[in-house]
Amino acid sequence: MAGGGEGLDNMAALQKSLSRTNRVCSYDRLGEGASDQPAAGTLQTMDDTGALLTGVLDRLAGDRPVVLAGHSLGGYIAARYAPGHTDRVKGLVLLDATIPHLTRDMNRTVPADATGVPAQVRDGAIAVNEGQNPEQFVIADGPVRSAGHIPVEILKHESQYAEVPEYGPALEKMWAGGQREWQRISTRSSLTTAKGSGHYIHTDRPDLALKAVQKVAHRAAHQH
Template sequence: MSQLKGLRVRAWVLALAIVATLPAVAAEVPVPRAAYTLQAELQGDGPMAVVFESGFGQDAVAWKAVIKSLGPECRCIAYGRAGLGDSGTDGNAKTIDEHLADLDAVIATLAPGRKVVLVGHSYGGLLVSEFARQHPDRVQGLVLVDPTTMGQRHAFRQADPARVQADDAMLLSMLPPAMAADYRALVARLDSPEAATPAAMPDVPVVLLTATQVAAEPFVFEETAQGKALWRAQHGALFAQFSRGTHRYLDTGHNLHHEDPAAVVDAIREVAATGSVPD
């Protein structure tokens, strides 16, 4: 591993470790669960209810720039999943279904009786897609920010199984034990045979934002030219499952909401306006 790549690896781990220590952007509100309490952040009480799901290992602070830009027009809700930020945990690895149950509780607690715009980055994008598929009547629209897809690992493993295996080993060696357990649970689900079959998505408006930059020093397979081509294809297939919306390609890295928060803000406003129009 080159010196530059080593620096990028250490920076990535440090970002995961300190993200919860950054200043909060909103009032903190507890969301009780059976064995732990999630800590959510609520800002504003505008007509547009927006719930944010962060990427793997990140919490509410990841959306600081986006939420600030939305201002008073938004009832903005962000939170840390179990074990992240100030959110508690029962010590057990969490599956997709368990994370969806927690998201359900956050929405029921902080936006009761309201349809919400769901915004998800990376793994959070997968979660909000699945939530909308299961609860379309509760979703006003989706903003998918360079999202993970159910079928991506099947595509990546078919293209370069050795690289995917090496990436897994590297990540597991770097992650804290609890986060590594969550990663193993996620990989098991995405590697399952049923994950390879695309699921029909609900009739809700969507804006899908795809980051197109190929990294000069790829950290994982997704950042290589081959991985990025497959990533784009996965997003194209995902978008094809929706009946209305927009798919945009942006010249950024994976953390699109940090590099171009205005693009995410515009997407939120677009799906909120579209979703408010009766069919």
């Protein structure tokens, strides 16, 4: 599941590598890639994008178990979806997934009186969260729900905010805290920093992304 503003080609290399050993499917959400646009003026919620994902899984996997692997917004959607669908989602891989309370944490990290680049980073992120994105999708803050004991691999970037004057370290701390929050999704979750990577972990460290998905798929196939 690709991030916001990305079509299928963004994760095609990872899909190709995985397809040597696993059955792999990907899709463009509404507003992304080759898919239809969402209806003009209507915001998409997690219920909407979740219903679409359910339809995709019904069509492609039937009753068979699946592992969801998502980058950025795709990871956020996978992590929000899994707890309500543990009958079929048997594992998760989150590649620098959008953090669970991004609006709250952005407002806490970059104060209201900030100007210049930090203010742009904060305001840009919050606008996107409110639905100003190609999917017209509201990226809502909310607690992490449990998906029980499914295997979960969480990879976070090493450096993403180095260019943000003054608030770079605080933003990195914010992001790391959000990744730790995602660990609550399962008793079998593991968080790793992908050395040498920025936000696009699957591009910067394809070896680590591949290994994480293979590990979770193997565990999901053999869990009791």
